[in-house]
Amino acid sequence: MAVPWIPLESNPELFTSWSSKLGLDAERFAFHDVYGLDAELLAMVPQPCSAVLLLFPISAGYEQRRRAADEEWAARGDDEGLLWFKQNIGNACGTIALLHALANSPARSAIAANSPLAQLFASASALSDPAERAALLQSSGALASAHADVAVQGQTAAPQATDDVDTHFVAFVRAPNGELVELDGRRRGPMYRGKRVERQEDLLSVVGQWIQEHFIDQDKDSLNFSIIALAKADGSE
Numbered sequence: 001m002a003v004p005w006i007p008l009e010s011n012p013e014l015f016t017s018w019s020s021k022l023g024l025d026a027e028r029f030a031f032h033d034v035y036g037l038d039a040e041l042l043a044m045v046p047q048p049c050s051a052v053l054l055l056f057p058i059s060a061g062y063e064q065r066r067r068a069a070d071e072e073w074a075a076r077g078d079d080e081g082l083l084w085f086k087q088n089i090g091n092a093c094g095t096i097a098l099l100h101a102l103a104n105s106p107a108r109s110a111i112a113a114n115s116p117l118a119q120l121f122a123s124a125s126a127l128s129d130p131a132e133r134a135a136l137l138q139s140s141g142a143l144a145s146a147h148a149d150v151a152v153q154g155q156t157a158a159p160q161a162t163d164d165v166d167t168h169f170v171a172f173v174r175a176p177n178g179e180l181v182e183l184d185g186r187r188r189g190p191m192y193r194g195k196r197v198e199r200q201e202d203l204l205s206v207v208g209q210w211i212q213e214h215f216i217d218q219d220k221d222s223l224n225f226s227i228i229a230l231a232k233a234d235g236s237e
Contacts, residue, residue: 023115
């Protein structure tokens with residue numbers, strides 16, 4: 001595994017800044033806090049929601065469930081419609097989740113041509129081997145620089161790159177076939193969740209239910225969860 005990075009804070013303003021530095025039009029799309037999973041709190045997020053990022057604790061129970069699911073995982077033919085990145089850089093899960101959200105959602109249309117993100121996604125799309133895509137990320141100076149800049153700008157003191165962090169970011173998007181899919185660089189590939197997302201406007205509520213049942217309810221003793229939505233920017237049409 002490559003030299004680890006400083007972990008990112010779960011902070012929508014920083015995520016929007018990171019994305020803007022690399023090519024996203026932040027006047028069209030931005031990241032927003034999700035303050036809770038009740039309907040009235042979800043309604044505070046601008047619609048349609050393009051993607052959802054979750055920060056959650058890596059508990060012993062979660063690791064047991066993850067390993068069991070990974071043993072049963074099998075690639076699907078329609079994975080070709082998704083851009084998935086394997087994580088080979090320690091503590092880079094925040095950046096990997098951001099890439100998954102931007103590459104596999106309507107927000108991709110707001111990425112400037114020839115920007116670092118546009119070039120990265122074009123190069124990655126031409127590679128079918130996950131190891132080659134992971135190597136592409138490791139060699140991206142623009143990606144490493146943007147991550148390093150944002151990692152030290154959080155509201156809390158940034159941990160060291162070598163710290164043992166017990167939380168992890170994943171992204172949820174609506175797959176091209178309308179299914180809910182979880183994208184996690186620690187897994188073997190895209191994880192289809194057996195839930196239909198009929199419209200892009202339904203994504204946040206479907207993801208919220210999944211997070212409640214399969215993350216929060218499974219680790220009820222932990223409060224270390226954070227949810228951020230990628231959606232239209234405030235004031236955008």
